[in-house]
Amino acid sequence: MPHHAFQLTVAELQAVIDRNPFNVWMGLQVATVGSDGIELRVPGRPEFIGTAALHRVHGGIISSLVDVACGYAVMASTGHGVSTVDLHTDFHRGADLGVLHVSGQLIHRGNRLNCAQARITDGSGILIASGRGNFYSTRDALPEVAARLQESPSGPTPVQRE
Amino acid sequence: MPHHAFQLTVAELQAVIDRNPFNVWMGLQVATVGSDGIELRVPGRPEFIGTAALHRVHGGIISSLVDVACGYAVMASTGHGVSTVDLHTDFHRGADLGVLHVSGQLIHRGNRLNCAQARITDGSGILIASGRGNFYSTRDALPEVAARLQESPSGPTPVQRE
Amino acid sequence: MPHHAFQLTVAELQAVIDRNPFNVWMGLQVATVGSDGIELRVPGRPEFIGTAALHRVHGGIISSLVDVACGYAVMASTGHGVSTVDLHTDFHRGADLGVLHVSGQLIHRGNRLNCAQARITDGSGILIASGRGNFYSTRDALPEVAARLQESPSGPTPVQRE
Amino acid sequence: MPHHAFQLTVAELQAVIDRNPFNVWMGLQVATVGSDGIELRVPGRPEFIGTAALHRVHGGIISSLVDVACGYAVMASTGHGVSTVDLHTDFHRGADLGVLHVSGQLIHRGNRLNCAQARITDGSGILIASGRGNFYSTRDALPEVAARLQESPSGPTPVQRE
Numbered sequence: 001m002p003h004h005a006f007q008l009t010v011a012e013l014q015a016v017i018d019r020n021p022f023n024v025w026m027g028l029q030v031a032t033v034g035s036d037g038i039e040l041r042v043p044g045r046p047e048f049i050g051t052a053a054l055h056r057v058h059g060g061i062i063s064s065l066v067d068v069a070c071g072y073a074v075m076a077s078t079g080h081g082v083s084t085v086d087l088h089t090d091f092h093r094g095a096d097l098g099v100l101h102v103s104g105q106l107i108h109r110g111n112r113l114n115c116a117q118a119r120i121t122d123g124s125g126i127l128i129a130s131g132r133g134n135f136y137s138t139r140d141a142l143p144e145v146a147a148r149l150q151e152s153p154s155g156p157t158p159v160q161r162e
Numbered sequence: 163m164p165h166h167a168f169q170l171t172v173a174e175l176q177a178v179i180d181r182n183p184f185n186v187w188m189g190l191q192v193a194t195v196g197s198d199g200i201e202l203r204v205p206g207r208p209e210f211i212g213t214a215a216l217h218r219v220h221g222g223i224i225s226s227l228v229d230v231a232c233g234y235a236v237m238a239s240t241g242h243g244v245s246t247v248d249l250h251t252d253f254h255r256g257a258d259l260g261v262l263h264v265s266g267q268l269i270h271r272g273n274r275l276n277c278a279q280a281r282i283t284d285g286s287g288i289l290i291a292s293g294r295g296n297f298y299s300t301r302d303a304l305p306e307v308a309a310r311l312q313e314s315p316s317g318p319t320p321v322q323r324e
Numbered sequence: 325m326p327h328h329a330f331q332l333t334v335a336e337l338q339a340v341i342d343r344n345p346f347n348v349w350m351g352l353q354v355a356t357v358g359s360d361g362i363e364l365r366v367p368g369r370p371e372f373i374g375t376a377a378l379h380r381v382h383g384g385i386i387s388s389l390v391d392v393a394c395g396y397a398v399m400a401s402t403g404h405g406v407s408t409v410d411l412h413t414d415f416h417r418g419a420d421l422g423v424l425h426v427s428g429q430l431i432h433r434g435n436r437l438n439c440a441q442a443r444i445t446d447g448s449g450i451l452i453a454s455g456r457g458n459f460y461s462t463r464d465a466l467p468e469v470a471a472r473l474q475e476s477p478s479g480p481t482p483v484q485r486e
Numbered sequence: 487m488p489h490h491a492f493q494l495t496v497a498e499l500q501a502v503i504d505r506n507p508f509n510v511w512m513g514l515q516v517a518t519v520g521s522d523g524i525e526l527r528v529p530g531r532p533e534f535i536g537t538a539a540l541h542r543v544h545g546g547i548i549s550s551l552v553d554v555a556c557g558y559a560v561m562a563s564t565g566h567g568v569s570t571v572d573l574h575t576d577f578h579r580g581a582d583l584g585v586l587h588v589s590g591q592l593i594h595r596g597n598r599l600n601c602a603q604a605r606i607t608d609g610s611g612i613l614i615a616s617g618r619g620n621f622y623s624t625r626d627a628l629p630e631v632a633a634r635l636q637e638s639p640s641g642p643t644p645v646q647r648e
Contacts, residue, residue: 022220025209047187058184059233059246060226067221084221085437086252086410086458088574090601090620092594094245107616108578113409113460115576115616117603130593130601132618134410134458134576136437247599248572248620250412252439252458254432269454270416275571275622277414277454279441292431292439294456296414296572296620298599346544349533371511382508383557383570384550391545408545410576418569 006079008033012144013076017068026061028068037073037105040065044097057095057128062120063087066131069104069118074135077106078114079145081138085113089131099123112137168241170195174306175238179230188223190230199235199267202227206259219257219290224282225249227264228293231280235266236297240276241307243300247275251293261285274299330403332357336468337400341392350385352392361397361429364389368421381419381452386444387411390455393428393442398459401430402438403469405462409437413455423447436461492565494519498630499562503554512547514554523559523591526551530583543581543614548606549573551588552617555604559590560621564600565631567624571599575617585609598623 008016014030017023031039042065050058066089071082101121108115117132140146170178176192179185193201204227212220228251233244263283270277279294302308332340338354341347355363366389374382390413395406425445432439441456464470494502500516503509517525528551536544552575557568587607594601603618626632 019214020220021209021211021214022222023212026222047183049183050185052181052183058182058226059229059249060184060188060222063225063229063249063251064220064222067225071221083256084253086250087221087225088248088250088412088618089225089246090248090593090618091246092596092601107576108613110578115578127594130618132574132576132616250456250574252431252456254434254439269414270451272416277416289432292456294412294414294454343538344544345533345535345538346546347536350546371507373507374509376505376507382506382550383553383573384508384512384546387549387553387573387575388544388546391549395545407580408575408577410574411545411549412572412574413549413570414572415570 006077006145007035008076008079008144013038013072016075016142016144017072022064023068026064033076037103038069038076040069040072040102040104042100042102044099046097049097051094054094055097057097057100059091062091062095062129063089063131065100065102065120066118066129067133069102069120070116070131070133071104071135073104073106073116073118074114074137075142078109078137079141081140081142082114082135083138085134085136087131087133089129091129093126093128095120095122095128100128107132168239168307169197170238170241170306175200175234178237178304178306179234184226185230188226195238199265200231200238202231202234202264204262204264206261208259211259213256216256217259219259219262221253224253224257224291225251225293227262227282228280228291229295231264231266231282232278232293232295233266233297235268235278235280236276236299237304239268240271240299241303243302243304244276244297245300247296247298249293249295251291253291255288255290257282257284257290262290269294330401330469331359332400332403332468337362337396340399340466340468341396346388347392350388350392357400361427362393362400364393364396364426364428366424366426368423370421373421375418378418379421381421381424383415386415386419386453387413387455389424389426389444390442390453391457393426393444394440394455394457395428395459397428397430397440397442398438398461399466402433402461403465405464405466406438406459407462409458409460411455411457413453415453417450417452419444419446419452424452431456492563492631493521494562494565494630499524499558502561502628502630503558508550509554512550519562523589524555524562526555526558526588528586528588530585532583535583537580540580541583543583543586545577548577548581548615549575549617551586551606552604552615553619555588555590555606556602556617556619557590557621559592559602559604560600560623561628563592564595564623565627567626567628568600568621569624571620571622573617573619575615577615579612579614581606581608581614586614593618
């Protein structure tokens with residue numbers, strides 16, 4: 001698998017994300033896709049709450065957001081689907097229900113195994129959690145990318161960021 | 163904080179779990195609580211799917227189940243609430259949508275910091291994922307436990323497993 | 325790569341371990357190899373100390389022991405070399421300098437990616453640390469195993485535990 | 487414990503590091519201490535080798551370097567000793583024996599629990615490994631810092647970077 005310095009557009013990444021029901025349920029909105037990674041915006045929903053007395057977001061949701069931020073950072077820069085190999089989340093502060101900002105960044109791109117990191121901040125920019133994971137790339141390129149790869153036999157045409 | 167060898171009943175642990183909306187949404191059912199840990203049964207729901215083409219459960223859900231299995235294993239044996247400090251999940255196989263069995267087990271009980279591990283198997287007993295985490299105990303005992311602690315000044319009365 | 329339920333002997337695993345200088349420096353002694361994993365005995369040396377004032381073993385040594393316990397548990401049951409993909413260690417208590425007992429156990433054997441866990445106890449059996457990791461199998465079998473595989477075209481002959 | 491934006495000097499951090507035998511054995515040299523973290527230089531020694539056939543550094547050494555980079559990044563900015571709570575290392579490439587550069591950076595400073603991350607590169611700047619950990623702060627300030635804290639009752643005087 002040759003290593004293209006690839007980049008999905010915001011619309012392409014949103015389409016990839018929206019193919020999967022749990023992502024849609026979480027309400028993931030792609031904010032930016034760039035060479036330094038991706039940013040998601042997550043308005044939050046009442047079912048996110050894990051500590052009812054404190055109105056705090058469940059650790060499982062936080063961990064899910066680290067997973068998607070890392071995984072889609074890998075996808076956006078490789079153009080291939082991924083499956084999570086392992087995921088580590090450190091919880092720094094409790095997060096009140098409200099908008100969360102999630103950023104993901106590729107750390108290392110390997111032959112098939114990629115590593116990425118993520119940060120989650122609340123609406124005031126306070127760091128809530130951070131983490132990292134390893135992701136296995138699928139052999140097949142994403143449908144959004146496959147067409148582009150065919151048009152350009154020497155590799156995908158770099159696309160502009162929206 | 164003295165260390166009681168405590169044990170919530172199945173009904174008590176279910177009540178603790180059901181206070182929190184994301185747990186209810188995930189449909190966590192307490193199967194057993196014992197000295198060797200807890201077991202949850204999770205029937206699954208369509209929104210769990212993370213890879214629509216393959217009908218596979220989202221890594222975020224898997225990670226959420228590791229979080230609750232570990233956290234409630236700590237709670238069930240300490241009688242105190244917890245907050246997750248860090249969580250690590252290893253994904254061994256893709257999980258088809260369907261019943262998942264989740265077990266959690268205390269590894270180490272510290273003064274305030276506890277460590278637990280979890281395993282997730284599918285309906286045929288195949289190991290899907292496993293993981294571990296550290297959990298900080300809250301100072302206050304769970305309401306279910308506080309009453310019992312008051313009745314017994316020398317520590318909680320050990321309760322029978324349901 | 326076919327999946328043999330393999331098992332190195334104590335002497336074979338010790339030979340594999342002793343090929344590598346850092347293992348020799350740490351003084352790893354194979355105690356047992358079985359279907360439930362491996363056990364190492366580590367007498368300790370003064371350079372292990374990480375907190376001189378408290379005579380406590382360095383976290384890096386503890387983490388190294390989790391790495392070897394997990395990695396050699398995978399090797400002993402697969403007959404293939406490994407490289408560590410990721411490693412997670414939870415430190416439960418400070419360890420005084422002295423004999424440490426380290427056990428490693430395979431959690432999941434995949435096509436190329438394997439997961440294992442480890443526990444470290446001190447001379448009194450107190451749990452010091454525990455952890456887990458993912459390990460990539462090399463394509464070639466260990467030299468100790470290759471000969472046996474050739475002799476038996478239908479797979480390696482199960483060996484008795486020493 | 488009030489949160490000072492503290493900073494050890496290179497000489498102070500080297501003195502703290504050199505109090506502990508395993509650090510001395512590893513040959514840790516403090517290169518820089520700054521508001522963005524610390525950098526260590528590690529020339530390497532033959533006993534570091536973990537795969538003799540390939541002359542590659544042992545994963546335990548790599549993990550030990552992630553531990554010290556994270557831990558001393560916390561110490562340098564808090565002025566307090568630390569003990570490692572958990573440590574996670576991702577191994578991206580095999581490292582040939584030779585100089586390694588290790589950087590550590592504080593991610594989150596909590597009341598007692600701090601999180602930091604680390605990166606290890608080889609002599610050509612290639613990323614070998616990266617990781618993160620949580621570290622518990624000791625109540626007492628480091629001796630190097632205690633004197634300075636006494637001189638300045640309102641908090642430590644910020645020191646210039648060497």
